[in-house]
Amino acid sequence: MSADQLPPFTSFRLPRPHTVGRWLLLLLILLAFARLTWQLDAKNLWWDESLSLQRAESGWADLLMGRIVISDSLNEMPTVDQHPFAFFALLALFVRLAGESEFVLRFPSVMAATLLLPGLWTLGRLFVRRGVLPAQAPPLALFLAGASPFYLWYGQEARMYTLVALLAVLSTYLLLRWAEETDPRLRWLRLAAYGGATLAFASSHYFAALLLPVHGLVLVGAVRHRRRLALLLTGGGLLAVAGAVGTAAWLILRQPHSGANFVSLPFSVLLPDLLNAYSLGLSVNIEQVWWLDLLFGALALLGSLWVLRRKVWRASGWLLPALLVTPVLLLVLVNQFQPAYMNARHLSLISGFFLLLVAGGVGLLWQRHWAAGVLACLVLAGGMAYSTVNYFSLPIYGKDDFAGVGRVLRQEMMPGDVLLLNPPHMQRIFRYYLPVDDLTAAEQSGAKVHWWGMPMLFDWEKSEAVLSGLAGRYRRVWLVTSLMYPYGDPEQRVEAWLEDNGLRIGESSFHSPNSILKLDLFLLGGPVADALPADVLPVQARFGDAIELAGYRVGAPLWPGGTIPVTYYWRGLRPLDIRYKYIAGLESQTAQRTEREFYDGFLPSLWWTPGTLIVEESGIQREEAGWGENGVLSLQLYAADSLTKLPVVTTQAGAIADDGLSLKLPFPLFWPEFGVTPEN
Numbered sequence: 001m002s003a004d005q006l007p008p009f010t011s012f013r014l015p016r017p018h019t020v021g022r023w024l025l026l027l028l029i030l031l032a033f034a035r036l037t038w039q040l041d042a043k044n045l046w047w048d049e050s051l052s053l054q055r056a057e058s059g060w061a062d063l064l065m066g067r068i069v070i071s072d073s074l075n076e077m078p079t080v081d082q083h084p085f086a087f088f089a090l091l092a093l094f095v096r097l098a099g100e101s102e103f104v105l106r107f108p109s110v111m112a113a114t115l116l117l118p119g120l121w122t123l124g125r126l127f128v129r130r131g132v133l134p135a136q137a138p139p140l141a142l143f144l145a146g147a148s149p150f151y152l153w154y155g156q157e158a159r160m161y162t163l164v165a166l167l168a169v170l171s172t173y174l175l176l177r178w179a180e181e182t183d184p185r186l187r188w189l190r191l192a193a194y195g196g197a198t199l200a201f202a203s204s205h206y207f208a209a210l211l212l213p214v215h216g217l218v219l220v221g222a223v224r225h226r227r228r229l230a231l232l233l234t235g236g237g238l239l240a241v242a243g244a245v246g247t248a249a250w251l252i253l254r255q256p257h258s259g260a261n262f263v264s265l266p267f268s269v270l271l272p273d274l275l276n277a278y279s280l281g282l283s284v285n286i287e288q289v290w291w292l293d294l295l296f297g298a299l300a301l302l303g304s305l306w307v308l309r310r311k312v313w314r315a316s317g318w319l320l321p322a323l324l325v326t327p328v329l330l331l332v333l334v335n336q337f338q339p340a341y342m343n344a345r346h347l348s349l350i351s352g353f354f355l356l357l358v359a360g361g362v363g364l365l366w367q368r369h370w371a372a373g374v375l376a377c378l379v380l381a382g383g384m385a386y387s388t389v390n391y392f393s394l395p396i397y398g399k400d401d402f403a404g405v406g407r408v409l410r411q412e413m414m415p416g417d418v419l420l421l422n423p424p425h426m427q428r429i430f431r432y433y434l435p436v437d438d439l440t441a442a443e444q445s446g447a448k449v450h451w452w453g454m455p456m457l458f459d460w461e462k463s464e465a466v467l468s469g470l471a472g473r474y475r476r477v478w479l480v481t482s483l484m485y486p487y488g489d490p491e492q493r494v495e496a497w498l499e500d501n502g503l504r505i506g507e508s509s510f511h512s513p514n515s516i517l518k519l520d521l522f523l524l525g526g527p528v529a530d531a532l533p534a535d536v537l538p539v540q541a542r543f544g545d546a547i548e549l550a551g552y553r554v555g556a557p558l559w560p561g562g563t564i565p566v567t568y569y570w571r572g573l574r575p576l577d578i579r580y581k582y583i584a585g586l587e588s589q590t591a592q593r594t595e596r597e598f599y600d601g602f603l604p605s606l607w608w609t610p611g612t613l614i615v616e617e618s619g620i621q622r623e624e625a626g627w628g629e630n631g632v633l634s635l636q637l638y639a640a641d642s643l644t645k646l647p648v649v650t651t652q653a654g655a656i657a658d659d660g661l662s663l664k665l666p667f668p669l670f671w672p673e674f675g676v677t678p679e680n
Helices: 019-037 047-056 060-065 086-098 102-129 137-147 149-155 161-180 184-202 206-210 212-222 227-253 267-280 290-307 310-315 319-335 344-368 370-393 402-412 424-433 436-444 460-468 493-501
Strands: 067-071 076-080 417-422 450-453 476-482 503-510 517-523 537-543 547-554 564-572 580-586 594-597 613-620 630-639 648-650 663-668
Touching (some): 019 102, 019 149, 047 067, 047 086, 047 102, 060 067, 060 086, 067 424, 086 102, 086 161, 102 137, 102 149, 102 161, 102 344, 137 344, 137 370, 149 161, 149 267, 149 344, 149 370, 161 184, 161 206, 161 319, 184 212, 206 319, 206 344, 212 319, 267 290, 267 319, 267 344, 267 370, 290 319, 290 344, 290 370, 319 344, 344 370, 402 424, 402 476, 402 503, 402 517, 417 424, 417 436, 424 436, 436 450, 460 493, 476 493, 493 517, 547 630, 547 663, 580 613, 594 613
Parallel strands (some): 417 450, 417 476
Antiparallel strands (some): 476 517, 503 517, 537 648, 547 564, 564 613, 580 594, 580 630, 630 663
């Protein structure tokens, strides 16, 4: 009997794969899993992933309802997430059982991307049984999915996109198995399995609704002899989906800035974007690899034409192209009324069907001549390998270095500092990598530190009031700014206020491939003093005829491993026409020597007025504890241009080294204000 004589959903018998073939398939799956887990925690989380964590660690009611609370430490603003609950419920189980490391947070996506391989292989074999795809398509689809840069990118991200792709394939497979089942009992069981998978699918991403009309056609076709049931299933299902999606859209879009990241792309831009994403992924320059994208597209088109040939149409040959094209066309239709497209990841539900059609095209070439199939595989594999290498090796495809910001803050923050986090909408990722919670604990234990989310949520007047109250209470302000969320402070008003009311004494930029991530340090109250405070040790040490160290003060570090605060009081003895630097360090093998210009060049000696006391907030790094002991501070000054060291002419405190170039001063080592004390 030929394929065109078969009734719908009737199966062919397909030879079972031999033992060697099964082991090869298992090997491909294991290799794909290893690729997905390699360096899984090497890249920092980005903002969307921190939202996944925030939702997963929340209470179950908030998780299911999609409630996420944004806080600036004073005010709270409840928001509704743009995604339904299924992925976050799964992630919540992992977080509660295994913690919240990057590896744990991303492992559910790894699982989904790995399970997608046998899922595509199984669905491909079903289409082979029906005579729709060539016999080579299932293992080829498994190979393409295992090497896919798209699945690598989102398989290593704590988001739902690989799960959506998996559930799209799984629900479609279960629907087709139900449609071809004749045993009434098994038919109900398979319908229940399909219903469960579809519920999980629709609960993972709202765009699942774009695929369900195709499923509806299969349902109607399977029960077309029972017209009333067909109409009930189709109409009720479509109304339920439309109602759920409409309600969710209304809840989401009524929020401030919600939907601002959605765009309405013309089809001429949308199509290449989707084609490149599901072929070579995001870790390539589309302008350089467009010809490879076209090859993937041509093979998918060849596979579509093959499955649409007349003799397999009634054996569901139409289904694969419909699964691929229908969601895209429906999204284009939706975009005419409300922009809804953000990135190819949101249409990941069609990615598996695209790879099945590509595999069908390659399989057809293989049937015509094995050498043509092998050549096509090698070219596709080469392109995906190129993209994979880019993903792991090129910084442009990395994530923002929030961990680097955290390392600097943990090392250099001191008592009397305040930390501002801009924007407050990103507080969870700031808390994940920065010592925000440690600052809260330190403040509760009595340390003079604090942090704020800034600017205050939609209230600049209150922000200015808080900023104005910092002077007199805190000496230094650390400002962390990320433009990953561009709506919190688009005009950078917080930084501008600090520029106008303080002195910038430090700035650092950190890796951020698509936005800006920086750390600025400002001094409040000015760098000039009228006289030495009572708690400052007078020194009156003169370095040549240029600079005098009038006195200094040593404080306690904020926590173990933090900077030991040292405040220097410098005075220019005459107008200085060159820049000077100094070398400071403890005479200990465990201490790091500091070599710097005054205020790191933000207040160079060239700008000093002779006789004016310059107050410099500085510090010493010490790796080993030894608290409660006394050390020796060594100071040297030199000209920045000639590197000539200035002799120490005279000093009231400490001693002058035998070389006449080093000043030796007593240096008490106090216990940290937080973390390690004699009591604990």
